[in-house]
Amino acid sequence: MGGSLIFILLIVIVLAGAVTFLVLYNSLIGKRNQVDQAFASIDVMLKKRYDLIPNLIATVQTYMGHERALLTELTELRTRAMAGDITPEQRVATENQISGAIGRLMVSVENYPDLKSSQNFLQLQASLNETEEQISASRRAYNAAVTDYNNAVQMVPTNIIAGMIGMQPRTLFVAAEAERRNVDVQSMFQR
Amino acid sequence: MTDHTTTLASLYERELRPIATELEQHRRSVRQRAMVVGLGLFGGTALLLLLSLIIVPTSFFFFVAFGLIALAVVAWNALMNGAFQNYRRSFKDNVITRLVKLVDDSLQYAPGQGISREEFRTSQLYTHGIDRYKCEDLFYGLVGATDIRFSEIHAEYKQTSTDSKGNTTTTYHTIFKGVFFIGDFHKDFLGQTIVMPSGGSGLLADFGRTLQNFGTTLIGQGDRIVQLEDPEFMELFSVRSTDQVEARYILSTSLMRRLIEFRTRLNTPIAVSFINSNIYIAIPTTKDHFEPPGLWSGNAQLSMQQFEAYLEDIRLAAAIVEDLNLNTRIWSKQ
Secondary structure, X not given: OHHHHHHHHHHXXXXXXXXXXXHHHHHHHHHHHHHHHHHHHHHHHHHHHHHHHHHHHHHHHOOOHHHHHHHHHHHHHHXXXXXXXXXXXXXXXXXXXXXXXXXXXXXHHOOOHHHXXXXXXXXXXXXXXXXXXXXXXXXXXHHHHHHHXXXXXXXXXXXXXXXXXXXXXXXXXXXXXXXXHHOOHHHHHHO | XXXXXXXXXXXXXXXXXXXXXXXXXXXXXXXXXXHHHHHHHHHHHHHHHHHHHHHOOHHHHHHHHHHHHHXXXXXXXXXXXXXXXXXXXXXXXXXXXXXXXXHOOOOEEEOOOOOOHHHHHHOOOOOOOOOEEEEEEEEEEEEOOEEEEEEEEEEEEEEEEEOOOOOEEEEEEXXXXXXXXXXXXXXXXXXXXXXXXXXXXXXXXXHHHHHHHHHHHHHOOOOEEEOOOOHHHHHHEEEEEOOHHHHHHHOOHHHHHHHHHHHHHHOOOOEEEEEOOEEEEEEEOOOOOOOOOOOXXXXXXXXXXXXXXXXXXXXXXXXXXXXXXXXXXXXXXX
């Protein structure tokens, strides 16, 4: 009588352990997939921006004779970012440089009133603002997913399973120094 | 603000004071009529009661008395209702309609209309089935570049209960009462993002959110909780969305700040949703807005301050557009 009770108890404990393991394991995998998905969505938005850059340059160059260097730089940065053979870190750095270059371009447009008021340019500017906003949104979504994932990887009890299957914390997307400077309104007025 | 006050002050001297005087005369005449009719009816009833005291046996008297008094009240209401409504309409047509133009020239006012039940449901802010729905005082038009509409809404659901004797009682419970605002949002989006007043913050609330998220995952329902970066925002609101990225596209860091300020200024738990490229805002209030001074108050000539209070209520539309920066059109949507 006592023996079978212990046996049943053992089975229950093992089953409960297995179910707990499964649930925790699945939640970890789910979180990791969300991080990957969020990263992919940044990529989609960045590609949208690549599509806009040639249009931007075509619209702008007839007006902006003095800004050749900036336009060439932007074209080169785009080519570099689109080439598949760079590391993620390099890619992030290049994207940040693209943001910086576009920012500078938008500031120098202030010196060309004809360009600034042209319908073509206004449309492009709206699309660019749109993609920038989308990029920032997908970065924030990515950071939220990473935070959620990192919490799971580092906190008890999921950290035990994460350690077993070799899951590592990921790094957050931090706005680059150059990008932060872009939103510095004061420096814009000093130009 | 001072700008509005000075405009209102000069307008008060020129136009509003005569309107207020006329309205007060109207109110007094309605009140006088109501009193005369009331005296006649209740005097007559009293006479009838005296008569019946003699004719009718005492055991029946209370029934007769009750019936007669009820009849008198109904008759008084029926006789006066037209005049009451007339007074309300004249207030709305003269005062509110005039003040609307101060807020924005293109803003229109329709006292008898409101945000429809379908539109209220579309907002997805209140999912409870609606059994009784009332709306009035619709304001609509453009504020700057933004198409807006808002009205008063009272939505209720019915609860019928049967006691042991088989008597059924029906009570109505409020789902939402207050001002409901619909505006054209300045960004395009496809999903649904819903910002509800938060159940609070802290460990317990976090646990609740986790459970809720787990629940929605199990059911496979489309929307999930959105964890945003702003702790103050997360303390005031809880966010659900069908699209994590889109929710952040809509709720930019600046819009979160603006919503916090707006919520703090109103000091009431507002609910906001973003659906079909519209923004829906539900602001619960207990006050009945845009109504004339009560018929039975002593002296109710509208003062400059009262006009200002009415104006402030109407200015809500402009305030939302300004506070939430809805006129900024720098994105693809024009």
